[in-house]
Amino acid sequence: MSTTAILGTQWGDEGKGKICHMLAEDSDWVVRFNGGPNAGHTVVDDEGEIKFHHLPSGSLYEHCNVVLGNGMVVNPIVLAEELDKVEEQRGIHPNVYIAGNLHLIMAYHPVIEALERSKEKVGTTGRGIGPTYQDKAARSGFRFWDLLADDFSDRFLSRLEELRERWNHPRELEEIDEQQYLNELQPAVEKISEYEVINVSQTLNEVISEGHRVMFEGAQGALLDIDYGTYPFVTSSNPTIGGISTGAGVPSGRVERVIGIVKAYTTRVGKGPMITEETGSIGEQLREQGDEYGATTGRPRRCGWLDLVGLRYTATINNLTEIALTKLDVLSGFDEIKVADSYQCDGGRRIDFPVSLRDRKKCSANYITLEGWDEDISDCRERSELPTNAQDYVDMVERRLEVPVNIISIGPDKKQTIVE
Numbered sequence: 514m515s516t517t518a519i520l521g522t523q524w525g526d527e528g529k530g531k532i533c534h535m536l537a538e539d540s541d542w543v544v545r546f547n548g549g550p551n552a553g554h555t556v557v558d559d560e561g562e563i564k565f566h567h568l569p570s571g572s573l574y575e576h577c578n579v580v581l582g583n584g585m586v587v588n589p590i591v592l593a594e595e596l597d598k599v600e601e602q603r604g605i606h607p608n609v610y611i612a613g614n615l616h617l618i619m620a621y622h623p624v625i626e627a628l629e630r631s632k633e634k635v636g637t638t639g640r641g642i643g644p645t646y647q648d649k650a651a652r653s654g655f656r657f658w659d660l661l662a663d664d665f666s667d668r669f670l671s672r673l674e675e676l677r678e679r680w681n682h683p684r685e686l687e688e689i690d691e692q693q694y695l696n697e698l699q700p701a702v703e704k705i706s707e708y709e710v711i712n713v714s715q716t717l718n719e720v721i722s723e724g725h726r727v728m729f730e731g732a733q734g735a736l737l738d739i740d741y742g743t744y745p746f747v748t749s750s751n752p753t754i755g756g757i758s759t760g761a762g763v764p765s766g767r768v769e770r771v772i773g774i775v776k777a778y779t780t781r782v783g784k785g786p787m788i789t790e791e792t793g794s795i796g797e798q799l800r801e802q803g804d805e806y807g808a809t810t811g812r813p814r815r816c817g818w819l820d821l822v823g824l825r826y827t828a829t830i831n832n833l834t835e836i837a838l839t840k841l842d843v844l845s846g847f848d849e850i851k852v853a854d855s856y857q858c859d860g861g862r863r864i865d866f867p868v869s870l871r872d873r874k875k876c877s878a879n880y881i882t883l884e885g886w887d888e889d890i891s892d893c894r895e896r897s898e899l900p901t902n903a904q905d906y907v908d909m910v911e912r913r914l915e916v917p918v919n920i921i922s923i924g925p926d927k928k929q930t931i932v933e
């Protein structure tokens with residue numbers, strides 16, 4: 514198959530980085546289509562660990578072309594630092610292509626996010642994501658092309674002035690040193706200008722038609738989708754399959770293989786109801802065994818059992834053709850493992866995902882309980898080598914979601930993977 518999407522099915526942090534990095538090896542093109550530096554994909558290979566915020570994981574392969582799609586929001590200074598890091602640490606000059614029409618995170622966007630108190634209200638990453646997408650929708654944003662135009666500085670200064678007035682001259686906006694910012698931006702622009710700016714939709718549709726292998730790398734997860742997620746506690750983009758159409762210009766019908774990344778339990782950063790959350794010792798054990806601390810912000814993640822109600826919903830939205838079940842090794846050592854198969858809500862038992870916040874607040878989980886296993890499973894290389902209870906767990910996920918589990922990840926290393 515020549516087109517593959519890798520999509521998060523929960524609230525992000527499902528372990529997409531490892532699977533993307535693995536599958537990127539057999540890809541000619543790897544494409545990001547949503548989000549920006551709110552994402553943090555951790556890739557571990559023979560040379561150590563590296564965290565990406567903008568760059569697709571294929572960036573470490575010299576044979577891969579990597580694309581920053583128009584659905585992304587990019588902070589040019591952070592992107593330039595990331596490119597420098599890859600070059601310095603790995604001696605690689607990645608083959609990056611940039612959508613001219615992607616939107617830019619400017620100095621004032623994180624400041625506005627702080628003024629809107631989104632960190633407190635939604636638990637955002639504070640990277641200016643929401644305000645940048647707001648500007649995109651309001652048609653007052655800067656696109657990558659603008660950065661290269663002669664009038665960029667004038668337009669930036671007049672936009673900053675406009676925002677200062679609109680916000681009634683708060684100290685935080687007044688304190689932005691525009692000249693210092695423009696001076697900082699200059700080398701970043703020079704760095705990024707080494708890379709080609711393209712019409713992403715045209716290029717990708719052409720290379721797909723020519724039979725090149727293209728992989729779409731989702732950031733965040735379906736329950737953080739601005740339309741389908743747990744609004745308002747969501748991000749501002751579409752991490753679901755439709756995001757590929759709008760954020761890279763490739764119709765979702767052209768994506769043959771849709772791999773949903775399902776972590777073997779649930780985590781969430783930020784606010785909002787999480788129906789299977791475990792706030793006591795079980796949550797603590799999951800957090801410690803799974804090293805559940807944010808790659809971008811270092812925040813401890815909220816942890817709990819697997820939620821099949823949410824997963825059935827996101828499997829349908831994405832039309833998953835298969836599942837990669839990640840971090841199964843983290844469940845070793847639990848006497849029993851719970852899984853939510855339905856919710857108990859105001860009107861009784863529900864198997865469909867309540868999309869409204871008001872409904873969700875009134876729901877609790879109905880659990881099924883499975884027996885755990887003690888063995889360290891990180892050296893298993895076949896599904897049949899897993900302890901019987903772990904095999905039963907995988908079978909249960911497959912059966913109840915009606916999607917085959919073709920990849921099982923049992924440790925951060927590429928070798929610690931069962932592929933069927």
Ligand code: IMP
Nearest residue numbers: 525551552636637638642747748782783
């Ligand atoms: P924002 O994307 O920074 O606006 O944050 C909105 C919500 O999405 C917050 O709950 C964040 O914690 C969450 N979020 C954003 N990016 C990620 C991610 O890569 N992993 C997990 N959660 C994320």
